[in-house]
Amino acid sequence: MRSRKLSGVELARQLEGLTNPAGGATTQAEPDKLEPTQEGEVQPPSPAEAIFSSQEAEVRASTTQGPKPRTSGQGKARGGRPAKAGTDGMPVNVRLSQADHLALARLAGKLVVPGRPMPTVQDVVRGIIRGALKEPELATRFCRQQDS
Amino acid sequence: MATIIVLAGDKGGSGKTTSSHAIAHGLAMYGVYAFHISTDPRREILPSENRRYATLDGRDPKTLGGIIDRLQAMDRAIVLIDGGGGRPDVDRVLSNVADLTILPFMQSQTDLRVAKADLDRLPEAVGLPNRWPTQKWAREVADRELAEELRGYIDRLMSPVPEINGYVSLLRDTGAVPKINPSCKQLGLRVLERLGLSVFSLATEAPESAIA
Ligand SMILES: Nc1ncnc2c1ncn2[C@@H]1O[C@H](COP(=O)(O)OP(=O)(O)OP(=O)(O)O)[C@@H](O)[C@H]1O
Ligand SMILES: [Mg+2]
Numbered sequence: 001m002r003s004r005k006l007s008g009v010e011l012a013r014q015l016e017g018l019t020n021p022a023g024g025a026t027t028q029a030e031p032d033k034l035e036p037t038q039e040g041e042v043q044p045p046s047p048a049e050a051i052f053s054s055q056e057a058e059v060r061a062s063t064t065q066g067p068k069p070r071t072s073g074q075g076k077a078r079g080g081r082p083a084k085a086g087t088d089g090m091p092v093n094v095r096l097s098q099a100d101h102l103a104l105a106r107l108a109g110k111l112v113v114p115g116r117p118m119p120t121v122q123d124v125v126r127g128i129i130r131g132a133l134k135e136p137e138l139a140t141r142f143c144r145q146q147d148s
Numbered sequence: 149m150a151t152i153i154v155l156a157g158d159k160g161g162s163g164k165t166t167s168s169h170a171i172a173h174g175l176a177m178y179g180v181y182a183f184h185i186s187t188d189p190r191r192e193i194l195p196s197e198n199r200r201y202a203t204l205d206g207r208d209p210k211t212l213g214g215i216i217d218r219l220q221a222m223d224r225a226i227v228l229i230d231g232g233g234g235r236p237d238v239d240r241v242l243s244n245v246a247d248l249t250i251l252p253f254m255q256s257q258t259d260l261r262v263a264k265a266d267l268d269r270l271p272e273a274v275g276l277p278n279r280w281p282t283q284k285w286a287r288e289v290a291d292r293e294l295a296e297e298l299r300g301y302i303d304r305l306m307s308p309v310p311e312i313n314g315y316v317s318l319l320r321d322t323g324a325v326p327k328i329n330p331s332c333k334q335l336g337l338r339v340l341e342r343l344g345l346s347v348f349s350l351a352t353e354a355p356e357s358a359i360a
Contacts, residue, residue: 005152006244008220012213014241118176118200120323 150183150225151343151350152216154246156273159262160233163252163278165191167309167335168228169318170328174336176200177329178347181225187212187242188232198323216245224350236269248343249273250306255281255290260297267301274342275301280308306342309335 006014104124111119111127119127132139153171155164165188172182182201186193193205206212206229219227229246231239243249251273253263263275277294281287298305309331317325324332340346 008213008216011216011241011245012209015209015238018237018241112179114179116179118179120200121197
């Protein structure tokens with residue numbers, strides 16, 4: 001293992017020092033793998049993103065508008081954005097604030113059992129819902145508390 | 149300190165993105181706290197929802213630097229950084245934060261030539277023959293071409309990853325299909341071993357600092 005590694009700050013400085021950090025042409029990029037982007041669409045933050053400060057999120061939000069991913073005509077949207085609806089037409093994604101995502105990530109971390117796979121965010125949310133169904137009074141109280 | 153693995157290489161479509169997700173997924177299956185950072189400005193960030201590891205947006209250098217500094221402070225985390233083809237300068241800089249730089253390449257004369265140039269440019273990187281043929285005669289041809297083109301670099305190569313059915317699911321919103329779990333776990337372990345690490349030293353409850 002290397003002993004001396006660049007710090008993140010130094011990495012950023014060096015990357016910005018490159019003439020074209022965003023990168024030139026790829027040798028044989030497959031155009032069908034490039035995802036179309038819809039204007040003005042904001043992705044919900046992933047739990048991981050919630051780890052980072054909102055300040056960084058702002059930097060990110062402002063810079064990702066820079067080099068737009070190329071689009072390949074009417075290709076179907078995939079990658080990058082959660083599906084709007086499942087096969088049965090039910091909505092499958094819920095928009096949460098960064099703070100809520102952070103709470104989810106924290107729960108996921110707490111749920112790790114040594115020797116077992118990391119739970120997915122889906123696992124965590126499913127657990128919360130099932131728990132709420134088992135303890136409806138508690139769940140109702142929590143939800144009501146939120147309103148006040 | 150977190151362990152950082154960079155997937156790099158000048159050639160597009162060699163399997164950088166797929167392999168980086170495969171390693172993150174494979175290690176997360178062992179309960180390792182894994183992060184995936186994409187730096188490719190031509191790609192959207194895949195959502196975390198259906199994954200056992202977090203997917204982060206490192207396409208902006210400043211944001212990437214901030215992410216790296218935060219993750220560096222986390223002891224047991226494994227961080228996979230996905231380069232994006234056609235950016236030799238970026239690869240070189242990224243490899244300077246890496247504990248291990250992996251250069252996937254497939255079986256073609258172009259891939260082999262590019263891999264050779266990459267191995268020259270990044271003297272600490274290792275090559276990963278990817279989507280390597282398994283059928284007897286095809287494998288023989290591939291191995292022979294590799295031996296010729298990468299003579300003198302053999303000690304810097306990892307054992308090959310075969311064509312994996314279902315690997316493409318790693319790049320979908322729905323996440324990895326279960327049938328590829330064994331392949332991903334195996335690749336994850338092989339990478340850890342390259343680093344002198346084991347799941348015993350990494351798998352644990354998530355460090356509180358990761359999410360605090
Ligand atoms: N071992 C494998 N078995 C089967 N398919 C593979 C394997 N490795 C990669 N692929 C497929 O090859 C294609 C290219 O892979 P990938 O997008 O990971 O390459 P890349 O190096 O990230 O490309 P780019 O330089 O454009 O970012 C994908 O469709 C992926 O599913
Ligand atoms: Mg890629």
